[in-house]
Amino acid sequence: MLRAALYSRSAQTDARSQSAGRCSADEQTLHSEPDQRLKIGYVPGFADENAYVQRTQDALAHLGQVYPLSPSTRSLWRMLQFRPGFFDVIIVNWLEHKTANPATGKLSLPGIIAYFVQILTFRILARRLIYVRHNIYPHHAESRCAPALTRIIDLSERLYSATATHSxxxxxxxxxxxxxxxxxxxxxxxxxxxxxxxxxxxxxxxxIEQLIDSFPVDQLLIVAGPCDDQEYFKRLQIAAQGKQVEFIPRFLSEEEARELVGTARGLILSHADDDMIVSGSFFYALSLGTPVIGVKTPFFSWVQQALAVQGLTVIEDLQSIEAALQQQNSPPAEAIVCSARQYFSLATVICYWKKLFLQLQVQG
Structure with missing residues (x-):
């Protein structure tokens, strides 16, 4: 599965023009020869179920030679094949996941130690180390552990050359x-x-349970994706009784995912908790020209203020979902994709990475 304030008209225009002007990308970016002298380590190196990793590595391959690296602590010994400073830059994703115990959601002391050991190891191997922060704290963390985990991850940012986010x-x-x-x-x-x-x-x-509770009975909702928590899945099935809710509780093939999302009237993002920065599902829907309805988050507020992305409807809470479906912003699929390409195309991503490398003086 592929792994989602009101401004005056003049202020919105200014913000959008500033955002669009930060990095000018064109088709030449995609066809330019990569600097093969630049050695780029990427963590995680391989993620079969995560197309984001492949797309990002495709972008970075235009800037140098990409070396896939494992995020596993057990694989640290494999790093001995590289001399200190071998990499011009290493880019790290989701490494902080291990700071919370995956079974209990509590702080994991071994995981925290392993996290910092890996950072220090990467610092030795690379001239520059970039952390891409996808979440404020791990999704699976207990809510009462969230403040401590956030402080730990904030502290770890000091060990990186730079922190990047997708918002x-x-x-x-x-x-x-x-x-x-x-x-x-x-x-x-x-x-x-x-x-x-x-x-x-x-x-x-x-x-999702709260979404089902508020979802109108005359509309069809498909919930597609695997669920490891069977007790939670049973609660969802109970909540869905008497409503038009269909579950597909498994991984979808690429063809199935494209068909279900690409033909949907809208993709719904019901998650607005403090841990998430962006959702990959948002970008997947835009890629297929499917409108998105999302609960208000700092990211969505920024998108509305700074970018002219079409097809996005933002609601204050899930209790507003019925009204949102009736008043949904549904431009043609071609218009949604065209607007999204202005800000999230491969050429634009390459341009922003290149700009960051220049700022950090990453060179072969």
């Missing part, structure tokens, strides 16, 4: 656009279907 609302971090998964709208003979969809792993933090 521009952080003034102290470098903005790198999240890549689109595709850059052409899905070709469908029948157009959009009548269903709405929740897409991705089914987990309690996504507030």
């Amino acid at each position: 521009g609302h952080f003034p102290d971090k470098h903005y790198i656009p999240h890549p689109l998964y595709y850059e052409q709208p899905m070709m469908s003979k029948t157009g959009k279907d009548r269903h709405f969809i929740v897409f991705g792993r089914v987990m309690p933090y996504k507030n």
Whole structure:
């Protein structure tokens, strides 16, 4: 599965023009020869179920030679094949996941130690170390452990050369656009279907149960994605009784995912907790020209203020979902993809990475 304030008109225009002007990308970027002298380590190196990793590595391959590196602590010994300073830059994703115990959600002392050991190891191997922060704290963490984990991860940022995120609302971090998964709208003979969809792993933090409770009975909702918590899944099934809710509790093939999301009237993002920065499902829907309905988050507020992305409807809470479906912003698929490409195309992603490398004086 592929792994989602009101401004005056003049202020919105100014903000959008500033955002669009930060990095000028064109087709020449995609066809330029990479600097093969630049050695770029990337963590995690291989993620079969995560197209984001592949798309990002595709972008970085235009800037140098990409070396896939394992995020596993047990694989540290393999790093001995590289001399100190071998890499010009190493880019790290999701390494902080191990700071919380995956079974209990509590702080993991061995995981925290391993996290810092890995950072220090990467610092020895690379001239520059970049942390891409996808979450404020791990999704699976207990809520009462969230403040401590946030402080630990904030502290760890001091060991990196720079921290990047996929949202521009952080003034102290470098903005790198999240890549689109595709850059052409899905070709469908029948157009959009009548269903709405929740897409991705089914987990309690996504507030799907609350969405089902508020979802109108005359609309069809498909919840597609595996669920490891069977008790939670049973609660969802009970909440869905008497409503048009269909579950597909498994990984979807790429073809199935494209069909379900690409023909949906809208993809719904019901998660607005403090841990998430952006959702990959948002970019997946835009890639296919599917409208998105999302509960208000700092990221969505920034998108509305700074970017002219079409097809996004933002609601204050899940209790507003019925009204949102009736007043949904649904431009043509081609218009959604065209607007998304302005900000999240592969050429734009390459341009932003190149700009960050120049700022950090990353050179071969």
